[in-house]
Amino acid sequence: MVRSILTFPHPLLYKKSRDVKELDGALVRLVEDMLETMYQAPGIGLAAPQIGENIRLIVFDLSDPEFPQRKPHCLINPVITAYEGETVEEEGCLSVPGVRERVKRYARVEVKGIDLDGRERVWEAQGLLARMFQHEIDHLEGILFIDRLGPIKRRRLKSMLLKKERGE
């Protein structure tokens, strides 16, 4: 089921998410909903708090949307266990529609978490994959990418978004 994506300044986007404790049917259904929602948007990654579930769960798929066989992934309780380098690239977010800004991120990260079968997964990521992990894990901490911008730009952007929200 496609769920609605919360947008800035929804308070649940600013809440720190809790660990997933149980891998049950409800979690499997939530992962399915998140993937459907992400594909429909369309996006390359989605974190559970973006659909109002404040738990540490992300889904992603960086495969080519033109290619018939997509490669959906989920990662439960993801943690960045190593990182190196720095890179600045443009980034956007389904919860901040219409905004793209250059954000500084680690160039390479190692991310550990578990899959739906409870097996540990280790991802060695660089490029867009590394950026996606950092962006989605930020969501679990209640951080949006616009919070990573410099103070002046951040303030200007947020007041613009709040005006849009109020229909001004």
Ligand code: ZN
């Ligand atoms: Zn996002």
